Amino acid sequence: MKKIKNRAYFAMLIAFGLVFGLCVFAVRLYADGKDWTMLRANQSVYNDGVLDTGTVTDRNGVVLAHAENGVFSYADDETVRKSCFHAVGDFSGNVGTGAISVFSSKLAGYDFFNGVASVSGNGGKVKLSIDSSLNAVAYQALAGRRGAVLVSNYKTGEILCMVSTPAYDPNNPPDISNPAYEGVYMNRCLGATYTPGSVFKLVTLAAAIENIPDLYTRSFTCQGGVTIGSDFVKCTGTHGQQTIEQALANSCNSAFSEISQELGADTIYNYADKYGFLKSLSVSGIDTAAGSIDKGEAGTSNLSWMGIGQYNDLISPIAMLRFVSAIANDGVAKEPVILKNAHSSSNRLMATDTAQKIQELMSYNVAYAYGQGTFPNLKICAKTGTAELGDGTSNAWFVGFLDDAENPLAFTVIIERGGGGLANAGPVANAVLQAAVGNS
Numbered sequence: 001m002k003k004i005k006n007r008a009y010f011a012m013l014i015a016f017g018l019v020f021g022l023c024v025f026a027v028r029l030y031a032d033g034k035d036w037t038m039l040r041a042n043q044s045v046y047n048d049g050v051l052d053t054g055t056v057t058d059r060n061g062v063v064l065a066h067a068e069n070g071v072f073s074y075a076d077d078e079t080v081r082k083s084c085f086h087a088v089g090d091f092s093g094n095v096g097t098g099a100i101s102v103f104s105s106k107l108a109g110y111d112f113f114n115g116v117a118s119v120s121g122n123g124g125k126v127k128l129s130i131d132s133s134l135n136a137v138a139y140q141a142l143a144g145r146r147g148a149v150l151v152s153n154y155k156t157g158e159i160l161c162m163v164s165t166p167a168y169d170p171n172n173p174p175d176i177s178n179p180a181y182e183g184v185y186m187n188r189c190l191g192a193t194y195t196p197g198s199v200f201k202l203v204t205l206a207a208a209i210e211n212i213p214d215l216y217t218r219s220f221t222c223q224g225g226v227t228i229g230s231d232f233v234k235c236t237g238t239h240g241q242q243t244i245e246q247a248l249a250n251s252c253n254s255a256f257s258e259i260s261q262e263l264g265a266d267t268i269y270n271y272a273d274k275y276g277f278l279k280s281l282s283v284s285g286i287d288t289a290a291g292s293i294d295k296g297e298a299g300t301s302n303l304s305w306m307g308i309g310q311y312n313d314l315i316s317p318i319a320m321l322r323f324v325s326a327i328a329n330d331g332v333a334k335e336p337v338i339l340k341n342a343h344s345s346s347n348r349l350m351a352t353d354t355a356q357k358i359q360e361l362m363s364y365n366v367a368y369a370y371g372q373g374t375f376p377n378l379k380i381c382a383k384t385g386t387a388e389l390g391d392g393t394s395n396a397w398f399v400g401f402l403d404d405a406e407n408p409l410a411f412t413v414i415i416e417r418g419g420g421g422l423a424n425a426g427p428v429a430n431a432v433l434q435a436a437v438g439n440s
């Protein structure tokens, strides 16, 4: 009897094993099936390793890339082709984060039950959230300089403008060994990290709002800089006595040195981490570059510079866009997406009170320091950054959002070695935002 019982258990064990294996296979087929189908060796989908079916459009239906029976085409307009080079990618697969590569299974018309539905048919359609006309405006405003421009709707998470330069016309590929095209395949919006300079003061400010009880009644003194240990932390001006509002608008290094020393490296680091600057994000399945920050030691100028956005701070443009979007949206980040009407999950980055206080200060920046006249008819709230790179050049940053229910737009502009943030990145932001709200 005991023997029979054992055999029965054994048979059941085998049965369980079979069922389990089947489940694993089903799950893997569901999860990886499209990858198996889309392996580049699968010649029914790819023609010599290149996707030969499908259409990519912008949010308004403008065709940005189309493939049919081995005939490939891109947008009709040359500036659109160049400005959408990284968002769309190319049929050679050089831009790994472009839509043609990332959404290849959708373009091939893959679905779970039928595999590839329409071999050498019209394939699938991918509608990006990008407005190609905004991309063209941003590309022209960059005027040959290297950098990244991002604009999103902070209520939906949709990215409306995503331009990375250098780029080129996919209809007319240049000799990319020319130094002008160094790193041309990288989408700097998602894949690059930069020294943030003073735009990082927004992170330090958020930490100060939540950790320094008398922040709003305190007076910050600037005598052109401040001595920390044996080093001098130089300021860009001599700002005298300031409130926190004035210190942010002046982008005063003396004030932010004082705040950084008081908060300490761990607190600043933890806020940067909490706000997503130190991890890779996913934009509609595209992994972005993680930023990094080294902690400056207590009582050293390194700690001051860490809180000012210098030292070894590095952040990605997309993480900055997500951060200013959360500030604009009362603390909740709608996760950036690149597909039109795609679901965007929500994550609270900071308390509503904190976000609203930063909104006020970023509005004050424009009124007090940047000049509303530079941004006609825009309800703009912003922060500049002029991030020194140690060789006499600096990255020009301009980040922020519109406090405008009809145009809930967040933006990030960076120009590599572009000089002062306000003077150089500011006009690029203005040009794109004016076009986005329909002023031009």
Ligand SMILES: [Zn+2]
Pocket: 222, 223, 224, 225, 235, 236, 237, 238, 239, 240, 250, 251, 252, 253, 254, 255
């Ligand atoms: Zn100062």
